[in-house]
Amino acid sequence: MSEREQWSSKLGFILAAAGSAIGLGAIWKFPYIAGQNGGGAFFLLFILFTLLLGLPLLLAEFVIGRTAQDNAVQAYKKIAPGTNWHWVGVLGMITSFVLLSFYAVIGGWILIYLFKAISGQLDGLTSEEFAVVFSNTIADPLLSVGFQLIFMLLTIIVVSRGIQKGIESASRFMMPALFLLFIILVIRAVTLEGALEGIQFILQPDFSKVTSQTLLEAMGQSFFTLSVGVSVMVTYSSYLPKNQSLPHAAVSIVSMNIFIVLLAGLAIFPAVFAYDLEPNAGPVLLFNVLPTVFNQLPFGMLFFIAFLILFLFAALTSAFSLLEIIISVISNGKPEHRIKWSWIIGLAIFILGVPSALSFGILSDVQIFGKSIFDFADYTVSNVLLPFGALLISIFVPLKMKRSLLYSEIKKGNWIKKGIFDAWYFTIRFIAPPLIILVMMDVLGIW
Ligand code: PHE
Numbered sequence: 001m002s003e004r005e006q007w008s009s010k011l012g013f014i015l016a017a018a019g020s021a022i023g024l025g026a027i028w029k030f031p032y033i034a035g036q037n038g039g040g041a042f043f044l045l046f047i048l049f050t051l052l053l054g055l056p057l058l059l060a061e062f063v064i065g066r067t068a069q070d071n072a073v074q075a076y077k078k079i080a081p082g083t084n085w086h087w088v089g090v091l092g093m094i095t096s097f098v099l100l101s102f103y104a105v106i107g108g109w110i111l112i113y114l115f116k117a118i119s120g121q122l123d124g125l126t127s128e129e130f131a132v133v134f135s136n137t138i139a140d141p142l143l144s145v146g147f148q149l150i151f152m153l154l155t156i157i158v159v160s161r162g163i164q165k166g167i168e169s170a171s172r173f174m175m176p177a178l179f180l181l182f183i184i185l186v187i188r189a190v191t192l193e194g195a196l197e198g199i200q201f202i203l204q205p206d207f208s209k210v211t212s213q214t215l216l217e218a219m220g221q222s223f224f225t226l227s228v229g230v231s232v233m234v235t236y237s238s239y240l241p242k243n244q245s246l247p248h249a250a251v252s253i254v255s256m257n258i259f260i261v262l263l264a265g266l267a268i269f270p271a272v273f274a275y276d277l278e279p280n281a282g283p284v285l286l287f288n289v290l291p292t293v294f295n296q297l298p299f300g301m302l303f304f305i306a307f308l309i310l311f312l313f314a315a316l317t318s319a320f321s322l323l324e325i326i327i328s329v330i331s332n333g334k335p336e337h338r339i340k341w342s343w344i345i346g347l348a349i350f351i352l353g354v355p356s357a358l359s360f361g362i363l364s365d366v367q368i369f370g371k372s373i374f375d376f377a378d379y380t381v382s383n384v385l386l387p388f389g390a391l392l393i394s395i396f397v398p399l400k401m402k403r404s405l406l407y408s409e410i411k412k413g414n415w416i417k418k419g420i421f422d423a424w425y426f427t428i429r430f431i432a433p434p435l436i437i438l439v440m441m442d443v444l445g446i447w
Pocket of ligand 1 (some may be wrong): 020021022023024025026099223224225226227228230232318319321322
């Protein structure tokens with residue numbers, strides 16, 4: 001155990017865990033799913049699920065990881081030896097595998113825009129022209145698969161070099177910079193003519209639009225953005241020294257996440273309405289809207305390039321965590337295996353993602369249960385695998401870990417009120433499992 005790597009500081013851990021959480025989920029996925037689900041009511045439900053389920057589950061994963069100080073599969077084996085609970089870790093690995101396969105496609109889109117913006121190909125285009133350029137680009141099989149591959153290569157290279165060197169250092173200044181740029185973007189977006197309708201769209205709940213499907217998507221979205229349900233956070237907190245406060249880390253990550261989701265909503269929707277674009281455009285929404293807003297800023301293209309670099313970084317830090325959870329299990333702490341397996345698994349993930357990348361072009365006619373390949377992969381991960389993983393974790397913690405042990409783990413590094421611990425324990429034990437089952441069942445039409 002003494003050879004296990006640890007984060008060099010508490011900030012290092014929070015930055016890396018926040019880096020895993022903040023990514024495409026908050027910036028790209030949230031606006032388009034909210035756009036498809038009527039806006040404000042979805043946003044509110046997302047916040048509720050984040051606070052009621054996401055936050056307690058995040059803390060639960062932290063507790064498992066730091067108690068066991070081991071990877072996502074071994075952690076369950078250590079806490080519940082001789083049982084089948086380690087399959088929760090295996091499920092997390094499979095989910096991460098599929099998630100990263102389509103995640104890298106969007107990562108590739110960011111790279112495509114980055115190259116286009118840097119080479120001046122986007123200068124002076126109107127919003128319709130942006131949309132055309134973009135849909136032509138992602139329909140091109142070589143370009144989309146090529147950039148998806150580049151994104152995966154970047155991920156593989158960093159993960160193969162080990163967690164500390166790879167992930168921790170750059171987060172320190174990239175995250176704050178991303179926040180800052182987002183704030184500038186929001187100020188521009190909300191002061192556009194006709195922005196009010198967009199602000200209302202995302203902030204004024206219209207519950208007539210809420211269906212059981214909306215509930216499921218809001219729950220799935222809250223797990224997705226917090227990286228909860230796949231044991232990624234179990235893995236990350238296993239590198240954390242004992243004297244750091246887990247609740248503090250969980251609360252800061254959740255607040256940052258909600259803040260960035262709000263910024264993303266306020267950057268996108270005012271512009272969507274101001275320019276008469278479609279809020280339910282799907283996965284391309286952000287990519288069609290953003291350049292138009294940046295074009296309205298002085299030195300817009302420069303800002304856009306800076307934004308894309310930070311956005312890419314946010315996506316990469318999430319991608320690292322997804323590959324890291326798999327590699328940490330397979331290489332089992334041996335650095336010589338880490339490099340080999342990072343390449344093997346990383347390239348396998350790339351291959352699995354190729355059909356998703358092509359589903360915006362030559363495979364666009366292929367449908368699985370009425371969805372494109374990309375949408376099917378995304379939907380299965382967000383609304384089936386993540387909730388299922390989260391459900392199992394919420395059953396595991398109160399069942400297999402002693403209450404007194406949980407309390408002592410949670411209060412390490414910081415004094416917390418017993419009442420807060422009790423509330424958390426109650427939520428994990430009595431609220432999370434039935435609520436997750438209910439939301440999932442309702443959609444399956446089981447009752
Ligand atoms: N939270 C990440 C995002 O929002 C995605 C992710 C999910 C990463 C699950 C790790 C585990 O982009």
